[in-house]
Amino acid sequence: MMLAVRLHAVGERPRLDEVPVPEPGPGEVRVAVRACGICGSDVHLLHGVTPTGPLPLTLGHEPSGVVDDPGDSAWAAGARVAIAAGYGCGECAACLADRENVCPRLVIPGIDRDGAQAAYVVVPARALVALPDTVDFATGAILTDAVATPFHAIRRSGIEAGGTAVVYGLGGLGLHAVAILKQVVGARVIGVDPLPAARERALAFGADEVVDSSEPARAVRAMTGGGADCAYEFVGNAAVTDQAVKSLRGGGTCTVVGVTPQPLHLGLPQALLVAGELRLQGSFGCSRAELAELVGLVAGGRLDLTGTITHRYALADFDAGLRTLETKDGDPIRVVVEQ
Ligand SMILES: [Zn+2]
Numbered sequence: 001m002m003l004a005v006r007l008h009a010v011g012e013r014p015r016l017d018e019v020p021v022p023e024p025g026p027g028e029v030r031v032a033v034r035a036c037g038i039c040g041s042d043v044h045l046l047h048g049v050t051p052t053g054p055l056p057l058t059l060g061h062e063p064s065g066v067v068d069d070p071g072d073s074a075w076a077a078g079a080r081v082a083i084a085a086g087y088g089c090g091e092c093a094a095c096l097a098d099r100e101n102v103c104p105r106l107v108i109p110g111i112d113r114d115g116a117q118a119a120y121v122v123v124p125a126r127a128l129v130a131l132p133d134t135v136d137f138a139t140g141a142i143l144t145d146a147v148a149t150p151f152h153a154i155r156r157s158g159i160e161a162g163g164t165a166v167v168y169g170l171g172g173l174g175l176h177a178v179a180i181l182k183q184v185v186g187a188r189v190i191g192v193d194p195l196p197a198a199r200e201r202a203l204a205f206g207a208d209e210v211v212d213s214s215e216p217a218r219a220v221r222a223m224t225g226g227g228a229d230c231a232y233e234f235v236g237n238a239a240v241t242d243q244a245v246k247s248l249r250g251g252g253t254c255t256v257v258g259v260t261p262q263p264l265h266l267g268l269p270q271a272l273l274v275a276g277e278l279r280l281q282g283s284f285g286c287s288r289a290e291l292a293e294l295v296g297l298v299a300g301g302r303l304d305l306t307g308t309i310t311h312r313y314a315l316a317d318f319d320a321g322l323r324t325l326e327t328k329d330g331d332p333i334r335v336v337v338e339q
């Protein structure tokens, strides 16, 4: 038997249950979990914003650990691994093009099936990415989602060194975006957030300039002499997406990562979208190749994420970690459960 953090009903606090240790099926691997991030998506699950698989369900979709039972895979027992936040069917056109994140049969452990806020988790062998000794387990865990998600969005945007990027929403995802844009891409970065503390933190993470959110698009256009090359929306608010699009120069691209059920409503004339050849695109999760690349960037010292994990909890204290994220007490960036 093992301990697992289980959601029994939407709106109820998750419970620490004793459940059987899961057995790997064909093509699957059992991983002994060493670290697993708690994320805004866990809060959404708790409050019914995001639908889940059948309940009760073990939470946790941002894990790293050590291969415990390799099953029929080529992985060695004891191998250090990060686990991709989701995996596709492995057979459809999206999966064959390394775009499992948009597979119509995408499965996210911790949302669609039992996840990794437990001593062990079982996932398909192809969901694993090797984690070098130089990357600690907590960092490996947050790479899988909290860092990989902005990394994929930045890749999709096509921004280049010297380009100007504006990041809307300077929470966990937005701060990681700032770090990647500065350290990996070499872009000029403008951060936007209504909270002064969040703007201060973005400057500490390398943002070149920050603006508050009263009329950010106008401010960004003035600061950049016409608009940014790329804008990113990490808030999950249709009004912010509208501002993000309006902060672009001609030929610019807006990439939306924040999730909300609100309908998109752009307040700019359609003629401006056409004449400016603006692009508006969504971005979700990341590819397996991108996660492996990201692990390599951190292992090779190209991306320093020191300071983004602000809170660490034991598995038994999961609920305290979740509350930290809900209340924002202590200004959490990333909250990680360690075992
Ligand atoms: Zn997440």
Ligand SMILES: [Zn+2]
Binding pocket: 088, 089, 090, 091, 092, 093, 094, 095, 100, 103, 104, 105
């Ligand atoms: Zn697929």
